[in-house]
Amino acid sequence: MTGDNDSTDGVRFTRRSLLAGLGTIGVAGAGAGLGTTALFGDGESFADNQLSAGALNLRVTVDNIAHSTPTVRDNTEITPKDTADGEAVTIAVSDLKPGDWLLLEWNPEVIASPGYVRVTSVDEDYSNTEGRTPESETDTDSPGDLGDVLLSTIWASYEDLSGGISRGDLTGLDTTTDNEDTGLADWELPDLDGVTASGAHYTTMNEAHEVYRSGVVLRDGNGEPLTVGSNSEAAWFYQLLELPIRVGNDVQGDEVSFTLRFDAEQTRNNETPFDGA
Structure with a gap:
């Protein structure tokens, strides 16, 4: 090289x-x-953050939408108005005669958030009293006898029938007030004991109170708790009150008092509404 x-x-x-x-x-x-003491820095902030709790409001409307005679209609008084929204509504029906009937439409609405609805017959508010004791009354001992014969049945129809209804429009007894769980294909008149020719058994006021005293959650046709409100299903249910034609003189002047309380619970994150009631 x-x-x-x-x-x-x-x-x-x-x-x-x-x-x-x-x-x-x-x-x-x-x-x-390692010896540097001048450090870069920066910070960002997110101010005025808020978490807001939602709301749920239950409102219930009731109306006497069908009746055996205009007299029954005129003897039905709902006060102070037909909508319960934070206050009690009283329904008073006077001067019922054997063969009289009326149909109450209850329409619970859940506003702001969807919810489940439970109906309870308040135990401490339920009573049978002798009331007046006219001469022809055959049983004047307390308690009164009206709760043992006045029929109170719920019909499993979650559609609004108030646009025009006859008693023949009712098909399908709710299982809560059909003692034999048979339902009805067509309208049938009950006998004195509340049993029809097909075997369907209408409940009396006393029997219905025993079912509803612990609370009954409204359910859909599949037996699942019904979601009411906020673009979900609406709920109507119909209570038929009827004094059988062959009731006799035992109940003359007697009175039945009852309170139905409606409660709502949110559906979100709630797999067992009202603790599984």
């Missing part, structure tokens, strides 16, 4: 020596950084 080539060889970097040199520089740079 010539001298020029030897000189070139003297300053030639191999791949190994180049990598080693870069490594040395990197270590030196890192070491220099």
Whole structure:
């Protein structure tokens, strides 16, 4: 090799020596950084954050939508109005005669959030009293006898029938007030004991109270708790009150008092409404 080539060889970097040199520089740079005291900084804030609890409001409307005679209609008084929304509504029906009947339409609405609805016959508010004791009454001993014969049955129809209804429009007794769980294909008049020719058994006021005193959750046709409100299903249910035609004189002047309480619970995150009631 010539001298020029030897000189070139003297300053030639191999791949190994180049990598080693870069490594040395990197270590030196890192070491220099350890002594730095001026640090960059930045911060971002999200102000006025809020978490709001939702609302749920239950409102119930009731109306006497069908009746055996105009007299029954005129003797039905709902006060102070037909809508319960934070206050009690009283329904008073006077001067019922054997063969009289009326149909109450209850329409619970859940506003703001969907909810389940439970109906309870309040135990401490349920009573049978003798009331007046006219001369022809054959049983004047307390308690009164009206609760044992006045029929109170719920019909499993979750559609609004108030646009025009006759008693023949009712088909299908709700299982809560059909003691034999038979339902009805067509309208049938009950006998004195509340049993029809097909075997369906209408419940009396006393029997219905025993079922509803612990609370009954409204359910859909599949037996699942019904979701009411906020673009979900609406709920109507119909209570038929009827004094059988052959009731006799035992109940003259007697009175039945009852309170139905409606409660609502949210559906979201609630697999067992009202603790599985």
